[in-house]
Amino acid sequence: MKRFINQTVVITGAQGGLGRAAAERFAAEGARLALVDRDGTGVAELARELEASGTPALPLVADVADEASLAAAFAAVEAHFGQFNVLFNNAGIGGMDLRVAEMPVERWDEMVAINLRGVFLGCKHAIPPLTRAGGGAIVNMGSSTGRHDTLPGSAPYMASKAGVEALTKSVALQVAHLGIRVNTVCPGIIRTNLSLRQKDGVEAESFFGRFAQRIPLGRVGRPADVAAVVAFLASSQARQITGAALLIDGGQTLRRWISAPDLAAS
Ligand SMILES: NC(=O)c1ccc[n+]([C@@H]2O[C@H](COP(=O)([O-])OP(=O)(O)OC[C@H]3O[C@@H](n4cnc5c(N)ncnc54)[C@H](O)[C@@H]3O)[C@@H](O)[C@H]2O)c1
Secondary structure (H helix, E strand, C coil), rough: CCCCCCCCEEEEECCCCHHHHHHHHHHHHEEEEEECCHCCCCCCCHHHHHHHCCCCCEECCCCCCCCCHHHHHHHHHHHHHHCCCEEECCCCCCCEEEEEECCCCCHHHHHHHHHHHHHHHHHHHHHHHHHHHHCEEEECEEEEEEECCCCEEEHHHHHHHHHHHHHHHHHHHHHHCCEEEEEEEEEECCCCHHHHHCCCCCHHHHHHHHHHHHHCCCCEHHHHHHHHHHHHHHHHHCCCCCCCEEEECHHHHHHHHHHCCHHHHH
16 A cells, blocks of 8 residues: 655654654655654654655654744745645653652643643644645544543643543544544554653563553554554545544453453453
8 A cells, every 4th residue: 555655744753663663654655754853863863764765754853842843843844845744743751650749740741741732733833734735634642541541640641642632623623624634543552662661670571461461452552553543544545534533452441340350351
């Protein structure tokens, strides 16, 4: 499938686990890529790798929480490629060990600024170029941890990710008449540094292996699993989908207390 030939796809948080997998997927499907991240070394390396395999790739250093920085990066995309067709608002930070009573307000503000304000700013500065391109798609990064699942110690993460779903629905309604679709992806646990960092010091295989046993489909998600869904939502195959929040969690959130005594399902 080559669904993105002659299209420019912008990915924030591009050099992380899920951003990189999405970049590789869109590149394989013919897209030109703008790679936005606050880690300049990482995006420059990724852009070099993609260029070497024939994909035009523009590395851009920006902080998604800082309006001037993100607006400048998005302006550079249109200046460089001439158009802007898809945005994957993916940049985010984790942190599941933050109890509200002990949480410095700066920690709350930082997480909400990156995970929620960053998505708002991405939508805000993508809508004008997407409109000029005659329409397009935005895929926002939510999480199963938010509206669908609960973890103690993750209040700002949950609030920011649930906020992304609400923001997405409002923006989807605002821009539908412009031919712009806006959806959220809600991954469960996926093998990346972000999920592994939640348990510093624990060896990766045993950490993810324990999760796999609790996931109905029996495996922890891979970044490519999320990339496939992001590409679908960004493609014309999803032309009738907007305002949706799609779980990618192997059934992780199907497990509830009420199903625990059901031996057939355990
Ligand atoms: N890995 C999981 O299990 C999982 C599950 C659900 C949702 N998510 C979400 O997926 C997204 C990507 O996560 P990941 O697992 O790839 O993490 P990661 O840490 O591998 O990548 C995150 C990337 O975002 C960048 N970034 C962070 N703050 C930024 C900022 N202010 N401006 C620009 N770039 C910034 C980082 O430099 C990094 O490249 C996050 O929003 C995360 O909340 C991850």
